[in-house]
Amino acid sequence: MIESIKPYLILFISRYQHDISVYDDTFLKNTITDRQAELGLYTDREYLNYLENNIEEAAIFKGRLSNSYSEFFRNPLTxxxxxxxxLPELIKKKKNRKEKEIRIWSAACAAGQEAYSLAILCDxxxxxxxxxxxxxxxxxxxxTDALDQARKGVFQSPTLGKVSLKRIQSYFTRDDEVYTIVPSFRECIDFSVFDLLSENGSCPPASIYGNFDxxxxxxxxxxYKAEFRNRVLEKIGNSLAxxxxxxxxxxxxxxxxxxxxxxxxxxxAIFQKR
Structure with a gap:
């Protein structure tokens, strides 16, 4: 049973220079409880000692705090x-204004399934x-591991359950149960490291100026805790056209x-900047 998350916050900042206080308390407690159960370490003292002396475990724990799961066209309604x-209305507005570019940011893109889904739809x-x-x-x-996978554009069949056969034939090559985005299509997406909680910049440096549609x-x-949620929302708001x-x-x-x-x-789950 977790008595307090404070010792974990102190351990990670002092031992590993990693601030986990940005995360929601309930989420942190659930992550700690799950990991304790997996390891058979059921007291805070046991698990804290294990974390302090095991850099590999610290990396595993930090990984659990980052949601890397995604799939193509994950929310069908959206x-x-x-x-x-x-998107049709946006394209028509661009055409009427004689503008030639639609700018999209897939934030926290994991291995790129979401970004490629958007690219397919826009195409x-x-x-x-x-x-x-x-x-x-x-x-x-x-x-960086997720981004490396995104750049390769290689995916296993379970993540493509919502992709139509027509789209698979148009945008992927297949080798058994492994699907690879066609090379020419991978080039339309720029993948880069960017921390949404960082106070440096409101948009990916590669985009230069944001102004996303x-x-x-x-x-x-x-x-995240409320104050950090609001920080992310404000940052995104500043980056939107x-x-x-x-x-x-x-x-x-x-x-x-x-x-x-x-x-x-x-x-x-679709909102427009006020």
Whole structure:
């Protein structure tokens, strides 16, 4: 049983120079409890001692705090709204203004499934509505391992359960149960390291100036304490173009409502910058 998370906060900052106080207390407690059960160390003293003397365990624990799971077209309702309303209207506005670029940021992109899903969707819609417009996508994460995988564009079949056969045939090559994004398509996304909690900069340096039409930040906010959630939302707000869109997960809707954004559709996870 966890008596207090304070000793863990002190240990990680003093021993490993890593601040875990940004995370929600309940999330931290659940992560500690799960790891204790896996190791058979059921007291704080046992697990704290193990953490202090085992750098590999500290790395494993830090990894558990970073949600690296994702899949293509993860939330079908959200992608349906994007495909049928948000992106077509955005493309038409760009065309009317004689603007040639749609800018998208996939924040906390993990291994790139979300960024590639957006690239596929944009490719299909731009081809239909205005072929002279192009899309630039920036995928960021704090995990260099995840970003390396994203750049390779290699995925196992379980993450492609929501990808249609037509899309698989158009955008992937297949080798048994391994699917690889076609090389020419990988080039449309820039993957880089970026910490959303850092006070340095409001957008990925590779994007130069932000001004995004759409930012995807899904399944991240609820892991943080309120003050850090608000910091992330403010940073994203500063990076969005006027009238730009923020997409989160449905479980994070209440976190976003009222913070610089308005809900676009009832019961959706799509918001527009006020």
């Amino acid at each position: 992608f349906a709204y994007l495909a049928q309303v948000v 299909e819609l731009i081809d239909r509505f205005s072929p002279d417009i192009h899309c630039r996508i920036f995928g960021t994460d704090i995990s 759409l930012v995807f930040c899904s399944n991240l906010l609820f892991y 006027r009238g730009g869109f923020l997409v989160t997960s449905e479980t994070e809707r209440e976190i976003v409502t009222g913070n610089y954004y308005r809900e676009v559709f009832d019961n959706s």
